[in-house]
Structures are given as C-alpha cells and as structure tokens.
Amino acid sequence: xxxxxxxxxxxxxxxxxxxxxxxxxxWYRNLLIVAAVLFAVVSVGFVGTIxxxxxxxxxxxxxxxxxxxxxxxxxxxxxxxxxxxxxxxTSLIALLIAIVIGLGTSIAIVFVIPRRLRNVVATLVELxxxxxxxxxxxxxxxxxAPWMQNTVNPWLNSWPFATTIFxxxxxxxxxxxxxxxxxxxxxxxxxxxxxxxEVLAVVPQDLVEASLSLGATRWQVIREVVIPTSKVGLLGAxxxxxxxxxxxxxxxxxxxxxxxxxxxxxxxxGTSIAAWIATQFGESQSTEIPALxxxxxLLMLLNFGLSLLxxxxxxxxxxxxxxx
Amino acid sequence: MEQxxxxxxxxxATAATSTSSGPAAMQLRNVAVSFNGRTAVRNCTxxxxxxxVTSLIGPSGSGKTTLLRALNRLHDLTPGAKVSGEILLxxxxxxxxxxxATELRxxxxxxxxxxNPFPTMSIYDNVISGLRFNGIKKKSLLDAAAESxxxxxxxxxxxxxxLKVPASNLSGGEQQRLCIARALAMDPEVLLMDEPTSxxxxxxxxxxxxxxxxxxxxxxxxxxxxxxxxxxxxxDDCAFLLMGEDRTGELIEFDTTEKIFNNPDDSRTxxxxxxxxx
Numbered sequence: 001x002x003x004x005x006x007x008x009x010x011x012x013x014x015x016x017x018x019x020x021x022x023x024x025x026x027w028y029r030n031l032l033i034v035a036a037v038l039f040a041v042v043s044v045g046f047v048g049t050i051x052x053x054x055x056x057x058x059x060x061x062x063x064x065x066x067x068x069x070x071x072x073x074x075x076x077x078x079x080x081x082x083x084x085x086x087x088x089x090t091s092l093i094a095l096l097i098a099i100v101i102g103l104g105t106s107i108a109i110v111f112v113i114p115r116r117l118r119n120v121v122a123t124l125v126e127l128x129x130x131x132x133x134x135x136x137x138x139x140x141x142x143x144x145a146p147w148m149q150n151t152v153n154p155w156l157n158s159w160p161f162a163t164t165i166f167x168x169x170x171x172x173x174x175x176x177x178x179x180x181x182x183x184x185x186x187x188x189x190x191x192x193x194x195x196x197x198e199v200l201a202v203v204p205q206d207l208v209e210a211s212l213s214l215g216a217t218r219w220q221v222i223r224e225v226v227i228p229t230s231k232v233g234l235l236g237a238x239x240x241x242x243x244x245x246x247x248x249x250x251x252x253x254x255x256x257x258x259x260x261x262x263x264x265x266x267x268x269x270g271t272s273i274a275a276w277i278a279t280q281f282g283e284s285q286s287t288e289i290p291a292l293x294x295x296x297x298l299l300m301l302l303n304f305g306l307s308l309l310x311x312x313x314x315x316x317x318x319x320x321x322x323x324x
Numbered sequence: 325m326e327q328x329x330x331x332x333x334x335x336x337a338t339a340a341t342s343t344s345s346g347p348a349a350m351q352l353r354n355v356a357v358s359f360n361g362r363t364a365v366r367n368c369t370x371x372x373x374x375x376x377v378t379s380l381i382g383p384s385g386s387g388k389t390t391l392l393r394a395l396n397r398l399h400d401l402t403p404g405a406k407v408s409g410e411i412l413l414x415x416x417x418x419x420x421x422x423x424x425a426t427e428l429r430x431x432x433x434x435x436x437x438x439x440n441p442f443p444t445m446s447i448y449d450n451v452i453s454g455l456r457f458n459g460i461k462k463k464s465l466l467d468a469a470a471e472s473x474x475x476x477x478x479x480x481x482x483x484x485x486x487l488k489v490p491a492s493n494l495s496g497g498e499q500q501r502l503c504i505a506r507a508l509a510m511d512p513e514v515l516l517m518d519e520p521t522s523x524x525x526x527x528x529x530x531x532x533x534x535x536x537x538x539x540x541x542x543x544x545x546x547x548x549x550x551x552x553x554x555x556x557x558x559x560d561d562c563a564f565l566l567m568g569e570d571r572t573g574e575l576i577e578f579d580t581t582e583k584i585f586n587n588p589d590d591s592r593t594x595x596x597x598x599x600x601x602x
Contacts, residue, residue, distance in 0.1 A: 115403055206440045209398055210503070214454030214510060215430030224457070228444040320443055 050300070054293035065294050071260040071276075073284065078291035080273070082262035084298070087272040089264065090181045090252065091245040097185030098241055102192035103234070109193070110200045111222055122197060129190035137251030140183035145174045145255065148182070153267055167265030173257060178266040180256035184245050192241040199233035200226060202321065233317035239310035243303050249274040273299045333597070334586050336556045349374045349514050349544035350395065350432075355409035357390050357399060363572045364390045368409070370563055370578035372514060377536060377545040379555040379581070382565035383601070387573025388548040391565070392516050395546065396432040397425045413513070430458055433507030433543075434516040438523050439499035441491035441506070448487040450502055454510040469509045476542060477505035478535055497528025504535065508543065515539070517547040521554070533558050552597055556585055564593045 057065055061078065068079020109121050156162060156178075157169040166178070203226050211225045212218075227234070257269020258279050271279070273295050280292055348371035356366035365387025372378050380388040390399075397418065399405035411418045418428050433454075441450045451470045452460075460466060470487070474480040479501045483494070491502055500520060507515055517536075521529040536545055536558050549555050555562055562584040564577045577590045588594050595601055 204440070206436050206438060207442060209401070210434075210436060210440045210442070210506075211453070211457065212398065212401070212425075213396060213429050213434035214457055214506065215426050216454075216457040217426055220457050224453075225442055229442070231444070 047300075050293055050296060054290050054297050057290040057294035058297075061291070065291065065298075069262040071291075073280065073288050075287060076291070078288065079260075079262070080291075080295055080298070082260040083271055083273040083276045083295060085262060085264065086177060086180075086256065086270040086276075087246055087274070087299075087302075089177055089266070089270070090184055090256065090272055091242055093178070093181035093266075094184035094188055094245045095238065095242050097182065098189045098192040098245075099238060101185075102189050102196060102241075105189075105193050106197040106200055107222060109197050111218070111226075122194075125190050125193045125197070129194055133187060133248055133251045134254075136183055136187045137254035140179065140186075140251060140255040141175075144182060145179055148176075148179055149174050156267070165265070166267040167263070173269050175255050175257035175269050176267045177256060177270040180252045180270070180272070181266070183251055183255050184248055187248065187251060188241040188245050191244050192237055195237035195240055196230075196234050199230045199237060199317065203229050204321065229320070230317065232313050232320060236310040236313035236317065239306050239313065243306035243310065246272075246306070247274055247299065247303055248272075249278045253278050333553055333556045336553070346376075347374045348372060349413075350546075351410070351412040352395075353410040353412070355391065355394060355407065355411055357387070357394050358406050358408070359402065360404035365565065365573040367574040368563070368565075369575065370561075372544055372546055373561055374544050375540050376560040377540060377547060377558055378561045378563065379559035380546065380548045380563050380565060381550075381552065381555050381584075381596070382573070382576075383567065383596070384550075385567045385571070385573065386565040387567070388565055389518055390573070392518055392546060392548050395514070395516055396429050396434055398434070400425055430454070430510055431512055432514045432516060433510055433512035435500070435503050435507055435518070435520045437519045439496055439503055441494075441499050441502050443490070443492055445491060446488045447483050447491050447494070447502060450491045451505050451509050453506060458510075469511075473505040473508040474502075476508050476539065477501045478531065479505055495528070497524050497531060500524060500528070500532060501535065504532075504539075508539075512543055515543045515545050517545060519548050519550060522550065529554075552599070556581060564588075564590075564596065566592060566596070 057078070061068075061076070064077045065080045066084070067081055068077050069081050070077060070079050071082070072078070105125070109118060109125075113121060153166075154169075156166055159165070162169070207225055207229060208221055211221045216224070252272045253275035256271050256275055258271050258275065259269040260271055260276065261268060263270070277292050277295055277299075280288065284292060350372040352368050352370055352372075354366075355368040357364050368391055370378075380392060382388055393399055394407045395411060395418075397407075399407060407419055412421075413423070413428065413431065416423055418432075441447075442453060445453060448470055449456075451473055452466045455466055455469055471480060474483060479498060482498065483502075486493075491499065494502060500523075504515075504520075521532050524532065533554060536547070539545060547555075547559065559581045562579065562581045563575055564584060565573050566576045567573045577584065577588055577593045579588070584593060585597050588597070
C-alpha cells in the first residue's frame with residue numbers, strides 16, 4: 001500500500017492495513033483475541049458470581065435488606081437500612097465539603113495564582129489524591145477525632161435543633177457519622193479539585209478574552225462565563241467524587257464507629273455499606289454471606305450509575321466546547 | 325493577468341478611501357510591545373481616524389495582532405508582556421491615564437478571528453452580555469440595545485423570532501455577526517477586529533465586509549487582515565507592518581489606503597501589496 005500521510009487516509013483504510021499486517025503474523029492476532037476473550041470471561045464471571053451468591057437474599061429478604069433496621073448475625077434478619085443511610089449521609093456531607101472548598105481551590109489554581117506556581121500546586125493536589133485511604137483514616141482517627149470531640153461537637157450542640165440533627169449531647173463518641181463525613185470530604189477533595197481544575201482549564205481562552213473585551217471584571221468572567229461554560233463538566237467531577245466517597249471503605253471503617261444503627265443523628269456512630277462489608281466479612285458465616293454480597297451488589301450498582309452519569313456529563317461538556 | 329488584478333485592487337482602494345483626515349479616535353505614539361524583554365513590534369505611530377476603517381496589513385509575524393491587542397489592553401493577561409509608548413483614547417493614555425482596563429474595554433470593543441459567542445447563552449443573552457457585565461438590568465434598555473445592535477450587524481431579520489435559542493445554532497457567519505452585535509451593544513467608540521473573516525466562507529465574508537462600511541457611521545474600526553483585496557475594499561487608511569532583520573515587527577508606512585496601494589513612499593510597501601512577498 002502506498003504511504004499516504006495518516007491524516008489523509010480514511011479510517012477503514014487504516015484498519016484494512018492493520019488487518020493485513022496482523023494476518024501475516026496471525027499468532028499475534030490470536031494472542032490479542034485470547035486476551036480480549038479472557039477479559040470478557042473474567043468480567044462476566046465476576047458480576048455473575050456476585051449476583052449468584054447474593055441471590056437467596058434478593059429472592060427471600062429483599063425488603064429486609066433495603067428497609068430492615070437490625071443486623072443480627074449470624075441468624076438474621078439482616079437489615080441494610082443503617083448501612084444505606086450511613087453511605088448516603090456521609091457521602092453527601094463529604095461531597096458538600098469537597099465542592100465548597102474544592103471549587104474555590106480549582107478556581108484559584110486556574111485563574112488566581114501565578115502561572116509558575118500553578119503546576120506545583122496542581123501536582124501537589126494530584127499527589128494528595130494518590131495517598132492511600134488507610135492513611136487518611138488513621139489521620140482522621142488520631143488528629144481529627146479528638147479535635148472534633150473537644151472543639152467542634154460542643155459547638156455544634158449549641159445550635160438550634162441540635163438534638164434533632166446531631167443526637168443527644170453526651171451520647172456521642174469519638175467516632176461518628178459526621179467524623180466519617182469530614183474525613184471522606186477531605187479524602188475526595190483532591191479528586192474533585194484535580195478533575196474540576198482540568199474542566200475549568202479547558203474553557204477556551206477566546207471566551208475569556210471576549211468577555212474581558214466587553215468590559216467584564218475578572219470575577220464576572222469566572223462567574224458568568226467560565227463556570228456556566230464548564231457547568232456540565234463540574235457536575236461530572238461532582239459525581240465522580242461522589243462515586244469515590246460511596247465506595248470508600250477503610251477510612252470509614254476506622255472513623256464511623258462501626259455500629260449498625262439506623263438513625264440520622266450525625267454525632268452518633270454509624271457505618272456505611274463498604275465499611276460494613278469489610279468489618280463483617282472476616283467472621284461471617286454462610287448464613288450472613290448472601291446478605292453481605294447483596295450489599296455489595298447495591299454498592300456496585302450505585303457506583304455503576306454514578307460512573308455512567310459522570311461519563312455522559314463529561315462527554316456532553318466535550319461536545320459543548322467542540323461547538324465553540 | 326496579475327496586472328489586471330492589481331489594477332482592480334488599486335481602483336478599489338481609490339474608491340474606498342475618503343480623503344479628508346479628520347479627528348482621531350485613537351492615537352498611537354511610538355508604541356512597542358515586548359514579551360519577557362523581547363520586542364515583538366515597535367515604532368508604531370499613527371492615528372485611528374474617527375468614523376474611518378483603518379486596516380493593519382503585513383506578512384505573518386509582523387506584529388499586527390500583537391499591536392491590535394495592545395489597544396484594549398488584552399496583553400494585561402499575559403505575564404511578562406509590556407506595552408511602551410503612548411496609546412491615547414480621546415487624549416487619555418490608556419495605560420497610564422485615569423482609566424481602568426475594564427472601562428477602556430467597554431469603550432474599545434473587539435471581534436476575534438474565530439466566532440466566539442458564549443456557548444451557554446442564547447442569542448439575546450449574548451448580545452446584551454456586555455451591558456449586563458456593566459450592571460445594566462432594566463429590561464426595556466436591554467431589549468432596545470439588543471434590537472438596535474442586531475440591526476446594525478444585519479442579523480435582526482433572521483434571528484428576530486428565535487432570540488432565545490442557543491447562539492450555537494447559528495451558522496459561522498451569523499455567529500460572527502452576533503459577535504459584532506455583541507460588541508456594538510456596548511456602543512463602543514472603537515471596534516477592533518482581528519481577521520474577522522478568516523474562518524468564514526466567501527459569502528459570509530462579503531456580508532461582513534459590507535457591514536463594516538456601514539458601521540463606520542457608528543464606530544471607528546481597526547481591522548487586522550491578511551487579505552490585500554479586503555484591505556483595499558473596505559479601509560480608508562492602512563498601516564503596513566513588516567518584520568525586520570531582528571525578527572521584530574515595525575510600522576513601515578501609514579497612509580490612506582489609496583496612497584498605500586497606488587503610490588506608497590516605501591518600496592517594500594509596494595512589493596507587498598503587489599504580492600511580491602508575504
């Protein structure tokens with residue numbers, strides 16, 4: 001085949017050339033096919049076995065799993081409400097913390113701090129995102145927990161409706177759902193900043209210049225052009241961070257308290273789906289395993305949903321900018 | 325053939341030029357722009373005539389766009405950029421005088437190479453975005469400004485009934501006219517245009533060119549263009565820039581379009597307009 005500059009060739013020509021090159025070395029092609037098939041088998045097997053081993057729970061106790069309050073190992077019933085609410089509460093509060101601090105941080109990185117410092121700060125943020133969660137958990141337990149107990153909790157208890165939101169003062173412990181939320185928030189903050197920084201940074205410079213040329217102040221450019229233009233991508237960053245928060249295990253297991261109490265008081269100990277599975281599995285008996293597997297399925301579906309959602313949002317952002 | 329085309333361009337240049345040189349909208353006095361100590365363009369001294377079209381012509385790298393962006397202080401965004409000399413708007417030095425960059429840009433509008441309407445805003449919101457930035461909230465005022473600037477940009481008839489649709493629904497040429505309307509809504513004294521037709525097809529280009537000659541009554545225009553025929557057709561005055569041996573652009577000659585194209589003082593100007601280089 002004649003050598004044509006690749007940008008001039010159509011995709012099917014490239015594919016045809018690739019195919020003809022690989023058939024001449026068919027062992028290589030077969031190796032690729034085997035790898036792909038193996039991957040498909042492993043994925044299907046993974047999802048299939050998890051579904052299969054949780055099947056008894058779904059068939060006979062689905063209602064208990066979703067709404068039941070007590071978890072009575074090893075005989076049951078196995079109620080998942082405490083884990084589900086714990087996951088939702090801690091993830092949403094963590095997300096709130098991450099958005100408030102994170103959006104400010106990424107705006108500062110992209111628009112405020114000098115260019116030379118920008119890459120340094122961005123790299124530091126990405127390093128923080130790579131810190132193993134056990135380290136965050138340990139830090140939360142040793143540093144944040146005493147601080148919250150001595151300083152934050154008494155202050156929170158002085159709020160109006162404190163007992164409704166946080167529970168009776170005096171019944172709280174060092175570990176709580178709120179502590180788990182704070183630690184989770186700090187953990188997902190680097191993830192949120194890393195993604196939202198990139199979303200903000202790809203807003204085309206000529207939109208910024210166009211708004212400045214209309215007499216906009218820098219703050220107006222950010223508020224009325226940059227953020228609306230990147231809204232969809234920022235939402236994508238939000239859902240990816242949420243997915244990270246819901247799946248987080250070790251840190252929550254350390255700081256949430258590990259109590260399967262279905263309640264909404266934030267200063268009481270609680271647990272999350274992931275943390276509960278991790279702490280229960282070691283000594284679980286065959287009666288309990290379907291219930292834990294079913295919790296795993298729930299978490300998996302939740303994260304599938306969040307990932308699909310954030311991916312479609314990020315793609316929508318890309319299409320929006322392609323129009324510019 | 326070449327001579328015929330040249331004769332054509334020259335006659336267009338003669339027709340486009342109005343000879344009287346009246347008051348100046350902006351005055352450039354020995355303007356130079358440098359980045360991190362390296363001069364990109366220098367020696368620029370000329371007047372942007374009031375209600376005239378001034379084109380900046382010259383080969384790539386001669387500093388036309390760099391000079392244009394100095395006029396509304398867009399280089400303020402670039403660390404290490406420095407503008408020296410004087411740029412006067414109504415006698416006020418836009419860099420050192422009693423005027424902020426934001427105030428200046430509200431009076432000196434800009435249209436860019438690529439049409440760049442705000443993608444999340446409707447046609448209407450795009451047009452009035454500048455007024456909103458400057459704190460105007462009264463609906464009757466915004467409506468009136470939107471209609472009058474869309475009319476000035478020859479876009480009103482085709483968008484009158486779909487003002488609320490996203491600006492991205494418009495064609496490239498319409499988007500560029502929307503950007504012109506957006507700049508006009510601020511009622512600027514000067515409109516800077518950076519190769520505004522380079523991303524457009526010939527018909528859309530023609531419409532923008534027609535537009536520019538009618539806009540003169542409302543605003544003074546400075547346009548950067550690579551297209552000699554465009555410069556000859558639409559501009560009253562021409563500034564010819566060229567990159568020297570030291571790779572720094574400088575102003576070679578400034579005069580009426582007629583003189584630049586027919587009878588320039590500098591032989592390099594003639595060579596360039598004749599298409600002998602660049």
